[in-house]
Amino acid sequence: MNRTLDISGFGRISFRKGTLDDLETVIDIDESLFPDGQSYDAETFFFYLIDHQTDVIIVELKNEIVGFLVFRPFSNTAGCVVSIDVVEKFQGKGIGSALLEVAESLSRKMSHATMILQTPVNNSHTIHFYEKRGYKKMRRIHGYYQDGTGAWEMEKIILS
């Protein structure tokens, strides 16, 4: 996970594993990006940050958290991207793609054959983002989010 990447016009971003000290920032970022009923609550993020099976991958730019990804095993053969968040003003610069690559690499190291994720059916920008990076819609889950919004379950084969 110790990896850095140059973001043109902004500088070098770095990745690290999240800790409980990141809880408040992670909650604030998630609430800024998702409507009520689609963002995760504080208890859920608390759990992810202390759970040994979960990796919260934090991206920083000049000591400021600009995004994160929550990754955990889905099964013995699949990983799961639980959430991916990039602060709005830093979107469109490759940070989301880099986060996905870090998660896929972690998943491969666990010998997972596929990566699975769920994304809101009405979030066409994000669906396009995943499709362009090799994810395919597998099934539609009605009422997946607390506010009733459905989700596409998407999957990518990550082992060649």
Ligand SMILES: CC(C)(COP(=O)(O)OP(=O)(O)OC[C@H]1O[C@@H](n2cnc3c(N)ncnc32)[C@H](O)[C@@H]1OP(=O)(O)O)[C@@H](O)C(=O)NCCC(=O)NCCS
């Ligand atoms: C989805 C998300 C994580 C992508 O992160 P990102 O850092 O913007 O990703 P990238 O920069 O690697 O790629 C974004 C794509 O949008 C394009 N883009 C251009 N300008 C953009 C802008 N101002 N904002 C967002 N995307 C832009 C990029 O060129 C790229 O296009 P491509 O897919 O054709 O290559 C981010 O948009 C986000 O946090 N969205 C809100 C939360 C969300 O919906 N998360 C997913 C829930 S499952």
